[in-house]
Amino acid sequence: MTTPSKVIAAPDAVAFIGLGQMGLPMARNLAAAGFEVRGYDVTPSARDAYVAAGGQVTQSLQQAVDGAAAAILMLPNGAIVRSLLQDPGVVSAIAAANTLVIDMSSSAPFGTAALGQELAAKAVRLIDAPVSGGVKRAREGKLAIMVGGDDASIDAARHLFEALGNSVFPTGPLGSAHAMKALNNFVSSAGLVAAAEALIIGGRFGLQPEVIVDVLNASSGRNNATEVKMKQFVLSGAYNSGFGLALMSKDVTTAAELSHDLGMKLPSLELMAGLWAQASRTLAGPRDHTEIYRYLEAASGEVADGPSVTAD
Ligand code: NAD
Numbered sequence: 001m002t003t004p005s006k007v008i009a010a011p012d013a014v015a016f017i018g019l020g021q022m023g024l025p026m027a028r029n030l031a032a033a034g035f036e037v038r039g040y041d042v043t044p045s046a047r048d049a050y051v052a053a054g055g056q057v058t059q060s061l062q063q064a065v066d067g068a069a070a071a072i073l074m075l076p077n078g079a080i081v082r083s084l085l086q087d088p089g090v091v092s093a094i095a096a097a098n099t100l101v102i103d104m105s106s107s108a109p110f111g112t113a114a115l116g117q118e119l120a121a122k123a124v125r126l127i128d129a130p131v132s133g134g135v136k137r138a139r140e141g142k143l144a145i146m147v148g149g150d151d152a153s154i155d156a157a158r159h160l161f162e163a164l165g166n167s168v169f170p171t172g173p174l175g176s177a178h179a180m181k182a183l184n185n186f187v188s189s190a191g192l193v194a195a196a197e198a199l200i201i202g203g204r205f206g207l208q209p210e211v212i213v214d215v216l217n218a219s220s221g222r223n224n225a226t227e228v229k230m231k232q233f234v235l236s237g238a239y240n241s242g243f244g245l246a247l248m249s250k251d252v253t254t255a256a257e258l259s260h261d262l263g264m265k266l267p268s269l270e271l272m273a274g275l276w277a278q279a280s281r282t283l284a285g286p287r288d289h290t291e292i293y294r295y296l297e298a299a300s301g302e303v304a305d306g307p308s309v310t311a312d
Helices: 025-033 045-053 061-065 076-086 088-096 109-120 134-140 149-158 158-164 176-205 207-216 224-228 230-235 245-261 268-281 287-303
Strands: 012-015 036-040 070-073 099-104 125-128 143-147 165-170
Touching: 012 025, 012 061, 025 036, 025 045, 025 134, 025 158, 061 088, 061 165, 070 158, 076 109, 076 134, 109 176, 109 224, 109 245, 125 143, 125 149, 134 143, 143 158, 143 176, 143 207, 149 158, 158 165, 165 176, 165 230, 176 207, 176 224, 176 230, 176 245, 176 268, 176 287, 224 230, 230 287, 245 268, 245 287, 268 287
Parallel strands: 012 036, 012 070, 070 099, 099 125, 143 165
Antiparallel strands: none
């Protein structure tokens, strides 16, 4: 049986695990809100970057969670979250202090639900609270936060969420926020691919890329990619949004697997999952997700067999 916690409030201690592109600014915002943040990351350079930004780190996960009111995980995927929560020393420390575990990574929904059941048997409470908004909104403390789990635990975490985001959407039971996040990123990935392909075709036709983006943004083709990605990260050549291509591929695959687990196969989701997986394999190494444009541009040559004439 798990014990409900009191509301977590500054200056309570919070373990923050995963100090990457998103985790670092999120941990900073919690510290700025008065929480005693103990950062931990398996990668020494990530720990060093957080220290350089004024944060405090521990040398082990165990030290980070010992006696903490909450443990926030901001890790690449749910398999890594699960692996960390299988360390017996870590789990008993969490249970002893009645630490609320909050998985803010974009993990797989059924995996999260199963993990929650296993942890509940060990007197550990878990909620899922993935985010949207990217590195920019993480820095600004303006993330959209989806949250799944029991009402008491969600309520206990409300001050943490206030320091990180400007909207909180309860989505239902544990795992439901991870389902919502995967579906959001499917829609986001499809919008980015459509905008990129429109730019590639329009460019070949002779339209100016900036004009294409301006027209889309004033028209019904407008989406998040046309508004905050195309000029900023693609046309500029910067490709530095801070969200990795492999992570986007993982999210779209999670959405496809969710549909399969529900006994469904949707044509455009299947297409999108395959496309992102192929791009991830082709563009080896750490790549920004906006580099899908480069992948599509290269792929566009493979099927070019001259202008087609369509009667209208
Ligand atoms: P990232 O790769 O920059 O950071 C992940 C961090 O986790 C790294 O610093 C890594 O060293 C650390 N890590 C990996 N394994 C670990 C372990 N076993 N123990 C401790 N630390 C470990 O990734 P990110 O972009 O910060 O994304 C984190 C999560 O947030 C992902 O699930 C991602 O899908 C999601 N997300 C990212 C964005 C974005 O714009 N970057 C936006 C929304 C959601």
